[in-house]
Amino acid sequence: MTQVDDIDRQLLSMLHADGRRTFSEMAPEVGLSVAAVKRRIDRLRETGVITGFTVQVDQTKLGLGIGAFVELSCTGSTPVGEIVRTAYRAPEVQAVFTIAGDPDALVQVRVRDIEHLQQVIDGLRRAGHVTGTKTLMVLGSWTRES
Template sequence: MASHELDDTDHQLLRLLQADGRRTFSEMAPEVGLSVAAVKRRVDRMRESGVIKGFTVQVDHAKLGRGIEAFTELRFAGTTSVGDILASASRAPEVQAVFTIAGDLDALVHMRVRDIAHLQEVIDRLRGSGKVIGTRTLMVLGSWTRDD
């Protein structure tokens, strides 16, 4: 299903589910002006086509003791494969995401840690892989995310 095949009602259902993935079909039906069965069919169709990839929980990382968020830019040796880049960075449980990128850098690693000492420990582990030849870390002071 291509995005141009989604109508305004589909987009409205997506916004409702993004705001609360536990929202029931019967809760959404009156908000979009459809029957419960019609809402279920539309959501099922979007799941089957891959538009909806899954349902998640939003976590308050600070309450889990990982209140510091950072991005570390990684430079690897020229012979390092993308698979090796992903594997070496994703081994650390503190790593939330790894983005391989074009340009001077090879990867951007998003991580969450307890404190500055913990951040240094994670960076040291990344550097210790033997393939990382340079890093630069950026601390997150605040953030905003688009819901859709």
Template sequence: MTVDDIDQELLRLLSADGRRTFSEMAGEVGLSVAAVKRRVDRLREIGVITGFTVKVDHTKLGWGIEAFTELRYAGATPVSAIITSAFAVPEVQAVYAIAGDPDALVHLRVRDIRHLQQAIDRMRRTGPVVGTKTLMVLGSWNRDDPAPGPVSDER
């Protein structure tokens, strides 16, 4: 399974806009439309591309607060139980079972601070949670987004 520089560029283009046409990508990478389609099909067949999705601005839906909560579990709670218990809380966006202390890191999205408190309380009631620590997100960026602009320190 080889993924060359052109495949990497196609992945970058699709990550930026999953609705980009084969024709647009062909113009960007210097290949024919058929060659781009074959490459994208191959990337799907070998499991590099696992799906296409939409990016949602959750703040416009009223869920503008993000936080990460560290969870500590009692005893030898299995990883599967950690993931299952967090899955039961609708505000949970992702669960990362991790080695060491804490046992898991949970990404939450909520409407306001009261909603955050309610979500954390529900997580505390699911499974043998013995401790939590919550970190509020002030800003974020990830590799699938365009490069961040200059940092401004407005006061």
């Protein structure tokens, strides 16, 4: 496990809020020089604490206003890799979480409307190893920053 201190946590929180934030913007907030902030961010990247920088997209503005989680149950001998490949064949799938117990995976999807959701679920159900699904509609979401 990589050692991080309070300043590292502050930097991570700032980058989580805005991944485009510059070292010179962060330096005064943590009381370090720009070079020291750069060294810390570089170390966090080299040790794998920071795995990349991404953009957050408002899916509703792209016409994908409905979010859902689909529980997938598969035949007992289905390898984890096949479960993930099955789910990712649908472009509406945002993430796949393989989990212990029953069901085998939790699949996050974004769709236009209920009819579109039904089509995605039908497609998942037709996949070779899927034996059942259960769908949970998202009503709202909140994310912890760090």
